[in-house]
Amino acid sequence: MGCSFSGLNALYDVVSGGADVWVNERRFKILKQIGEGGFAFVYLVKEQQGGHPAKLPKHPKYIADDGLYALKKVIIQTDEQLDLVQQEIHVSSLFNHPNLLPLLEHSIISVKGEGAWIQEAYLLFPVYEDGTLVDNLNLMRTKKEYFPTLTVLQIFKQICEGLKVMHTFDPPYAHNDVKPGNVLLSKGKEQSPLAVLMDFGSAAPARKQLRSRSEALALQEWAAQHCSAPYRAPELWDCPSVADIDGRTDIWSLGCTLYAIMYGVSPFEYTLGEAGGSLQLAAMSGQVKWPSGPSPPYPDSLQKFVIWMLEPRVALRPSIEDVLLHIEKLVARLETDSMNRNLL
Structure with a gap:
């Protein structure tokens, strides 16, 4: 999978020491890590000005007034891990109910790892600051x-x-x-x-x-x-x-x-x-x-x-x-x- 525009921006910010991530032309600043498990990390992020969304978000009612969201980053190193992420994205996109967490945006990009290119998935969700x-x-x-x-x-x-x-x-x-x-x-x-x-x-x-x-x-x-x-x-x-x-x-x-x-x-x-x-x-x-x-x-x-x-x-x-x-x-x-x- 080639490097998308959002992938190039994410890669640029990581290399240059920044903490901004682009997901489908929306720009987010990482504030802190709020979860971790396996090859996945969850961050509290704040949307930044300067992004250029190509269309309205899939779930407009979940647009955060304070710009805060949860961003799940998954490091993909095998075909099996890629299949699991794609399955999660697929299933998350099937349902629309107030008691099921909606997937707001997602992107899978290629980045330079240690001596090889790897893929990373970014999944954007509403944030619930009272935790689990x-x-x-x-x-x-x-x-x-x-x-x-x-x-x-x-x-x-x-x-x-x-x-x-x-x-x-x-x-x-x-x-x-x-x-x-x-x-x-x-x-x-x-x-x-x-x-x-x-x-x-x-x-x-x-x-x-x-x-x-x-x-x-x-x-x-x-x-x-x-x-x-x-x-x-x-x-x-x-x-x-x-x-x-x-x-x-x-x-x-x-x-x-x-x-x-x-x-x-x-x-x-x-x-x-x-x-x-x-x-x-x-x-x-x-x-x-x-x-x-x-x-x-x-x-x-x-x-x-x-x-x-x-x-x-x-x-x-x-x-x-x-x-x-x-x-x-x-x-x-x-x-x-x-x-x-x-x-x-």
Whole structure:
């Protein structure tokens, strides 16, 4: 792939010691690094004057008044890495929903590496300065704080609403890495937090037919690389030789995520602190331990909701539509109970 105009400008600024990056003729100043993982780096950037956008941004409503955005830079050294970036760009461009992170701009350029040309991808997103859900949960754990039950459900419902768009797309897509670290939060002063599901680097068509041991092992190896272990469904730990896999792998991850919103960690991470503990065995057993939580504790109905999603047998696990219907029932029950208490 040749060097584009934006690529030449990015290369020029890096070589000359600047910190500006061009993406499709829009110019951004790197302010600080806010994330890192594998070959990817995420920066807080501010758009600069002097760029020449060829057309209006794809999502005009996400034009930042303060010019601040998140810019993901991916270093591409192999054909496989290029395929993964192109897949992420493709999947990110499929959906338009307030609870799914939109891709605003993207560019793949060639730059001079150490003795050879390499490629870099730049992906521009809205920035959520309250960070990820896991950032907020970690801070709350240090303070021994917990989300109220209604807030737990409000955050969780938004994650599910975004995921429903993926699961009901034609063809259906699975996210494959639902977890608090892939949920961005924006906390308003007088309203529930806005939750946005992000990172579609592991997303893929949800339906997979396994008809041989080799196909099962290939999916198992792929899952080990792309699906975070504390949130990985049992059927991805030990793939059957003959099976139909679908979006219910994400439902398992949702159950783990709801548990984490409540208690700060996934339901199976306790095994990491035990001698001989195994995430895989804990997940495949479906046995959940309940730590101490807020006082008064979360209602039993919320714990039963988690267990419903953490059903090791895929055929008995609910769909995303089932999950959303149950959330509506739980919220209605909470609001009714609260009203009755106020009347006493």
